[in-house]
Amino acid sequence: MENKNKLYQSFANALNIEISQIQDNLAYQSIPEWDSISHMILISQLEEDFDVSIDTEDVIDMSSVEKAQEILSKLGVQF
């Protein structure tokens, strides 16, 4: 649960929105704050917060909060 909260906080910080707006089904480009520019900031935020390196293919695939969790899990982060 701790990493789940951390994930939500990373999203909130990167997208500059309230953590209450973050849900698993929040999708890329579904809100104005999650555009292609903030997506780059999000990747950087996730890498920094979880100390991982996200490959280009996963950067492209990261289409929702849920998908981000799946990618981070693949990289060894436990949820």
Place this chain on the structure above:
Amino acid sequence: MLNNKIALITGASKGIGKAIAELFAANGARVILTGRDINALQQLAINLPSHPEGHLTFHMDVTNIISIKDVFDSLMADKIYIDILVNNAGIMKDATLQMVKPEIISEIYNTNVIGTINPTQMALKSFIRKRGGSIINLSSIIGTNGNLGQTIYGSSKSAIIGFTKSLSKELAPLNIRVNAIAPGFIDTDMTKNMDPKFYEKNLNSIGMKRLGKPDDVAKVALFLASNLSSYVTGQIIGVDGGMII
């Protein structure tokens, strides 16, 4: 001028790349020298003005994505985040379109175009993490003006201009600047290998009546890398001594 800055240079072992490395290091940068000739890079690193954290060298072939990824993964693992990327690696092979073999076309495009795009894509993480940076691409006067017998080389360098202009628009909101230098006829191994006919013709077309020196290009790269150009992005700066093509 580049204190506390980390600069990665591709094709750094000789010519313009080497001159840029020397000038950047002389101005306080920690430089990461990359290229295919690791011995030459290591020798260069030894001769550069020293940096407290040491300069780095990596074997990197810009036509090989695995090779590029290995370098950037290694830097990220060591928490080394670059501020400046100089996409200098490039090749020039001349022939009229009718006479150029498909493998030469691929070689030129893989080196000059894909070999600029891939390192840039992998460097973005560093720049985004630092919320800023400077990307300097090497185009050519042949890319801006075109030239007889250089259709493939020229078009590859024109691609660099399009890449630079579009990417500068993508990255401006993140305070990452993207510019290109378009050198004219510069005294390097690349131009020494040029067809003597073209060599003579090009020399005669230079207003200043001399070949450029690698350092002439390096000085513009220093400007683009430094805060002197903090509001400059999406520009193609000619360094050609008034060459007319």
